[in-house]
Amino acid sequence: MTLLRRFLRSPEGTIGLVILAALFIAGLLAPIISPGDPLRIAGRALLPPFSDPGLPLGTDRLGRDVLAGLLHGARTSLAVGIAAALSAMVLGLFVGMAAGFAGGLVDETLMRVADAFQIVPGFLLALAFVSTIGVSTPVVVFAIALGTWADPARLTRAQVLSIRERDYVSAARVIGMHPAEIAFKEILPNALPPVLALSATIVAGAILTEAALSFLGLGNPNLATWGSMIAEGRSVLRSAAYLSVLPGLTLAVTVVGVHLFSEGLTKVLGSDGGSR
Template sequence: MSFLRRLVLSPTGAAGLALLAVIAAAALLAPWISPGDPLRIAGPALLPPFSDPMLPLGTDRLGRDVLAGLLHGARTSLIVGLAAAAAAVLIGSIVGTIAGFAGKLIDEVLMRIVDAFQIVPGFLLALAFVSVAGGSLETVILAIALGAWAQPARLVRAEVLSIRERDYVAAARVIGMHPLEIAFKEILPNALPPVLALAAVIVAAAILTEAALSFLGLGDPNVVTWGSMIAEGRNVLRAAPFLSVIPGIGLVAAVLGVYLVSEAAGEALGRGGRP
């Protein structure tokens, strides 16, 4: 049975994929459902949900459409989560492959660098980086990736150490393949499957980190995010709790969906090819 089929047939995986499909659809359709700038003034301030059919989720303190913010915020969260995870896995895979395949001094030096990054919590590293470099979306993605690449590096290194002595690797050495070609063409593809399950966890953590940075006012002020919406709503939490609750539900749904898919992917990979 294929990995994708095992993932879909798993109740956990199916639930996670359904949640992510809804969020992805909302993100993709945002320009058509709520065209224009989601930060523009759309109506009277603090309009409650379901009181105006043109503004079904109401407006915030400045009269901005909450539905538009929710949909466009989904796009921001998915872009940040996927891009940061891809960058972290790419950096970690390269470092882990070189460390595991080269061994000796190179392995020791690279692993000490990995240790240095793992000592500092990822959020604090991202917070410090964004505070210095600015809060653009690209900077936030890079900051999150810098705090998340060490774990994939360790996992890839462990996989490479178990693979590098196998017969097909020895055969590649015998026929004269370059060491880097052996490492990245023969070994790395076989070391990646466990990292893919970890990537889902990194996506969820990246979404939460971006929301936290935006909540603290360190995100991109020109881009609507769920974190900035929650921060905006905290100022009128008693009078209009929906301003924080609605984006909060979106954030919980996105993270829950990613974690469910991650759990199901881990189970599917653990079962291997068994039906």
């Protein structure tokens, strides 16, 4: 509760939390607010916003409800972003812990693998992976995680290298604790806060990457996504700019919300670490 109070005292953290909470609620309530398939034909094509009470944000070129697309797109973007970030964090923590705790040849080998993944931009790696394997939500999640795990791995390794030399870790070795027990009970809890702060940035990057893949036609075609909505509006940008502007603004607000949430989380975890 103390951490939550400190987080809410941070203006950027509070604003980010409000934005993300609104998006989560919108995504959860999407089947209630806009029931049925968001990709179905709902009315006349290119109906402008606020011209029909039943379709408040209008329709696209095929007559699909723009509001339904935005709401269901929130579910898709948040689910893909969180799942990809979680996968990247788990892989990065495992690799970073193994490299930092084992040291020597294991450390050198794992860090060279991380270097190899960091050389290639994450989006290009995801693009190549999805183009090769095929388009589906699990493939998109794995492709995004594949391009982002190296940063948490390096940060975890740096934290582990610092923590493993501290007195309480040496004391744990002296009393005969198993190396795995030392790693997961003594080192990991203290190495975790900076990595958790990084996770919000990974979520934002994952949401942008998913939108970019959908924009290029490499997202799941059976799901409403903000990237595909932006791409859909390109051909009528002059006459119906709202088709690209609305999902674009929603995407921008989401990324800003995640960034602000990350800033607040970094301050709280940083001050908590400093107090210890």
